[in-house]
Amino acid sequence: MNFLKIARSAFAPLAVFVFLFSSVSNAQLGNPLEPNCAACDGKIDNIIFKKEGFGFPSFIEIQSRKGKRFASLYAGYVSSGQQFSISGASNFLDNKGTLGATIYISFDGGAPIALHTSCSEPFGPGTRVESLVVISATSRNGGLTCPVDDVPTPPGDA
Structure with a gap:
């Protein structure tokens, strides 16, 4: 019997499972990988960023x-x-301890890029702004936020 035919038939259910699993977001699954996370609620209050890429250090300013x-x-x-x-x-501009509705991130003195932190748009680990990626975030009412699917860099509409 043809080995490739056996391999295809033996692994077909696994391939379908992987495809289905990867096409559903963590939030839709209740995020089994991070069971203590929740949807963003009440604005973001803490973020941990990581700078990706190569090259020289960047001067980053967030306001x-x-x-x-x-x-x-x-x-x-x-x-x-x-x-x-x-x-x-x-x-000091927010009396509830959040980052506010929007933060503005500048790289090396360039034009600020607006990043919504009001929970009106998906926000959590995986959110990207140029070379920065959110590693962890918490919201005021929801606690630890769940990872989001790859969110594109927001336009520089500051």
């Missing part, structure tokens, strides 16, 4: 805005592979 007022949440050089965090506790 929150409310009207004409700004709050600096982070400013510093970040190397590839390095992690850093921001917290709503340092945002």
Whole structure:
């Protein structure tokens, strides 16, 4: 008997399972990989980022805005592979300890990129902004957020 034919028939159920499993998001499955996570609720209050890629360190600045007022949440050089965090506790513009509805991220003095942190859009591990990826995030009412499918970089609409 043909070995390839046996292999195909023997592994066909596994291939279907892998396809079905990978086409469903973690949130739809209740995220069995992170059972203590929940959907974003009440704005994001803490984020851990990791810088991906290669090359020189980037100067990254993250701000929150409310009207004409700004709050600096982070400013510093970040190397590839390095992690850093921001917290709503340092945002004096929000009396509930969150990062606000939107944060603005600048790379090497460039134009700020708006990142929604109001929970109106998917947010959690896997969210990307250029070379930064969210490793972990918590929301005020929901706690640890579940990973999101690959979310594209938001437009630079600051």
